[in-house]
Amino acid sequence: MKLAPGSSIVILTGAGISAESGLRTFRAADGLWEDHRVEDVATPEAFVRDPQLVQRFYNERRQQLKNVQPNAAHHALARLEREWPGDVLVVTQNVDDLHDRAGSRNLIHMHGELLKARCLVCGHVCSWSDDILAESACPSCARIGRLRPHIVWFGEMPLELDRIGDALERCHLFAAIGTSGNVYPAAGFVSMVAPGTHTLELNLDASMVSSVFTKCRQGRATELVPAWVEELLK
Ligand code: BV8
Numbered sequence: 001m002k003l004a005p006g007s008s009i010v011i012l013t014g015a016g017i018s019a020e021s022g023l024r025t026f027r028a029a030d031g032l033w034e035d036h037r038v039e040d041v042a043t044p045e046a047f048v049r050d051p052q053l054v055q056r057f058y059n060e061r062r063q064q065l066k067n068v069q070p071n072a073a074h075h076a077l078a079r080l081e082r083e084w085p086g087d088v089l090v091v092t093q094n095v096d097d098l099h100d101r102a103g104s105r106n107l108i109h110m111h112g113e114l115l116k117a118r119c120l121v122c123g124h125v126c127s128w129s130d131d132i133l134a135e136s137a138c139p140s141c142a143r144i145g146r147l148r149p150h151i152v153w154f155g156e157m158p159l160e161l162d163r164i165g166d167a168l169e170r171c172h173l174f175a176a177i178g179t180s181g182n183v184y185p186a187a188g189f190v191s192m193v194a195p196g197t198h199t200l201e202l203n204l205d206a207s208m209v210s211s212v213f214t215k216c217r218q219g220r221a222t223e224l225v226p227a228w229v230e231e232l233l234k
Contacts (some may be wrong), residue, residue, distance in 0.1 A: 016178020074102035116150035
């Protein structure tokens with residue numbers, strides 16, 4: 001793929017880019033956690049109904065982050081951002097910190113971050129690497145037991161959609177990596193780019209929106225992504 005230097009690139013990533021780091025994807029676990037459908041745990045209603053269950057779901061996943069590392073695909077995207085003579089924006093659906101640890105800076109976590117907590121009283125968002133407990137206090141307003149994961153649940157508004165929409169309209173290349181195209185509005189991004197924009201899907205299997213992309217490559221992210229970055233930078 002030949003792209004003029006200075007072209008801008010937007011890359012959407014999903015759970016598949018973190019799979020080879022050992023973090024389970026949603027579909028692989030057929031969307032189940034402790035016999036609950038993820039869609040039933042990752043919702044504001046679930047948090048009201050059973051806050052301890054929802055906190056435990058995120059506390060366990062937050063703890064998991066301490067045992068995993070970014071993989072070659074995360075590192076390749078950070079290299080692309082450093083070496084490409086144009087804008088590179090990574091928009092991730094993932095709530096892990098693997099892109100951050102790989103060195104991606106121009107990065108949007110559109111579904112929030114496991115390593116952040118948000119206060120239900122004052123709205124303060126802070127870094128949070130341990131369990132969120134009933135006795136946890138907000139560092140800003142000091143309220144006890146009013147912290148939630150800074151995560152976008154189903155039915156909630158994803159973050160920074162305006163900034164993402166602008167980048168999609170302006171980009172010359174849109175790539176989606178490791179996402180099944182089930183979850184909106186992320187799955188609709190490929191249809192938001194300007195006519196004539198190159199679109200590429202890198203994924204283990206076909207996704208729900210593969211037919212919309214001008215090019216699809218199937219395989220593991222740790223193989224496809226470094227090879228694709230090498231091709232672009234050549
Ligand atoms: C919104 C944080 C309005 C949580 C997530 C009914 C009621 C309410 C809402 C809806 C409804 N019907 C539809 C909706 C909209 C809903 C939605 O899309 N639901 C789906 C289930 C139908 N969306 C929302 O609610 C969103 N908000 O709509 O608000 C709105 C609309 C427009 C504009 C403004 C406002 C909010 C969605 C965010 C939910 N939160 N994450 C948490 O993590 O706990 S979503 C969560 O699931 C992930 O973040 C991720 O986005 C999604 C999982 O998707 P993927 O990342 O694609 O992962 P998946 O496992 O599915 O696929 C992995 C892929 O990788 C596979 O294809 C596989 O082949 C591939 N793969 C595997 N291994 C590898 C690999 N590829 C390469 N290499 C490998 N090694």
